[in-house]
Amino acid sequence: MLGTAAVMLAAAGCGDDGGEGGDAADGGAELAERWRTESVDHRPEDVWLPPMWVAGDVVVSITTSGVTGHDAATGKAAWELPAPEGAGAPCAASPTVNGKGVGAVLFAPAGAQGGGDACSVLGVVDTASGDLLWSKDLTAGEDSYPTADVMPVSIGEESVTVELLEDGLHRFSIDGGELPTPEVTVGQECDDFYVDWRHSAEHLVAVVDCPDLTGAENYIAAYDSGSGEELWNAPDFTDEDQPARVEILADEPLTVATQEKLVSFDEDGKPLADLPLDRPDGYLHLDPGDFTIQESVLVTSYDDATNDYVGIDLATGKELWKQEFDSPPHPLAAGNGPDGELVGLQDRVIEEENALSEHLALWNARKGGEPATKGVLPEDTGSPQAVATSPDDGTLYVLAEPEVGGEALRIEAYER
Numbered sequence: 001m002l003g004t005a006a007v008m009l010a011a012a013g014c015g016d017d018g019g020e021g022g023d024a025a026d027g028g029a030e031l032a033e034r035w036r037t038e039s040v041d042h043r044p045e046d047v048w049l050p051p052m053w054v055a056g057d058v059v060v061s062i063t064t065s066g067v068t069g070h071d072a073a074t075g076k077a078a079w080e081l082p083a084p085e086g087a088g089a090p091c092a093a094s095p096t097v098n099g100k101g102v103g104a105v106l107f108a109p110a111g112a113q114g115g116g117d118a119c120s121v122l123g124v125v126d127t128a129s130g131d132l133l134w135s136k137d138l139t140a141g142e143d144s145y146p147t148a149d150v151m152p153v154s155i156g157e158e159s160v161t162v163e164l165l166e167d168g169l170h171r172f173s174i175d176g177g178e179l180p181t182p183e184v185t186v187g188q189e190c191d192d193f194y195v196d197w198r199h200s201a202e203h204l205v206a207v208v209d210c211p212d213l214t215g216a217e218n219y220i221a222a223y224d225s226g227s228g229e230e231l232w233n234a235p236d237f238t239d240e241d242q243p244a245r246v247e248i249l250a251d252e253p254l255t256v257a258t259q260e261k262l263v264s265f266d267e268d269g270k271p272l273a274d275l276p277l278d279r280p281d282g283y284l285h286l287d288p289g290d291f292t293i294q295e296s297v298l299v300t301s302y303d304d305a306t307n308d309y310v311g312i313d314l315a316t317g318k319e320l321w322k323q324e325f326d327s328p329p330h331p332l333a334a335g336n337g338p339d340g341e342l343v344g345l346q347d348r349v350i351e352e353e354n355a356l357s358e359h360l361a362l363w364n365a366r367k368g369g370e371p372a373t374k375g376v377l378p379e380d381t382g383s384p385q386a387v388a389t390s391p392d393d394g395t396l397y398v399l400a401e402p403e404v405g406g407e408a409l410r411i412e413a414y415e416r
Helices: none
Strands: 033-036 053-055 058-063 066-071 077-080 087-093 102-109 121-126 131-137 153-155 159-164 168-173 195-199 203-208 219-224 230-235 247-251 254-257 261-265 271-276 291-294 297-301 308-313 319-324 332-334 341-350 355-364 368-376 383-389 396-401 408-414
Touching (some): 058 408, 066 087, 087 121, 102 153, 102 159, 195 247, 271 308, 291 341, 341 383
Antiparallel strands (some): 033 408, 053 058, 066 077, 121 131, 159 168, 195 203, 219 230, 254 261, 297 308, 341 355, 383 396, 396 408
């Protein structure tokens, strides 16, 4: 299980609310801090949690301490989500909220201690009000935890989806009504045991990996996440030497990764890009937190030191650029600016102090090139785990560990 950096805090301790930034020690303009929250405990082992949700006037933190909505202007706690009945700590969440600001969170059953226990109580929250709209206890056994790493639970405009190892796919309408699992048109030789489901805001993907003894054909099929209607199917998809391990990376275009390759599809299921992960110059890193996708361009590192990055157009499979950085831009996120802006943080050496500082870097996902430095974070910034920006005013939000390797998180907000 891949533990991704989750999201933040509970009580909010407010700092500066803006103003002009001063000069940093290296001569760059220091970003003015708007606020930061108090740190909250977070146990990252064996949990799936996303970066923070930035949703309208609220920035939401999701940690193993709970789910808290913070006022985007002040950082003060606007609401705290009560755990659903029968639930313990949060353990997974949808990567984003939907267009109405509704998000999905998975909780461990009450009394679970983590480390392989169930992660199976689903709660759906309205981030504007903090109301728990509905919840479902999906626990079927000790192994009831998500099978997907990139999107352990997904939410679209019409539906909420999760697949659990113990008992398969669960689909619900946005108001909580149960939805049927789409029928997979496989031969009699290959039963449902060999169907592995993945899901996203817009798609359901069934990966059929039949045993050699059956003689049945392996294939992948895509469905509309809301209606369940089959959109297309593609035979002979799965890797010959690996089991059908698939992750959905993006919806536009629909892009999946197996243990050996990355494939994007057009609306009819024809491959747009079909690329091996193992490259002559390295290996594409596609674990949560290692990549981002901006306007159909995949940006990720491809070497062991994670200093070399590549931009790949998912609509064509064409490599747009390669770039070696002295300091890798990490964490990395898609931005809200024009021209495919990417947002990252890079270390900068302050020679006079023999120290490192983090600076905000922006650059173009489609063109690559050297990022433009847009300010330096204060010296007491925590160790960044994730970044996000506001679509309204460009505020930079940093999910940070106050101490490197510590088990706590907080949100820091800075003027761009």
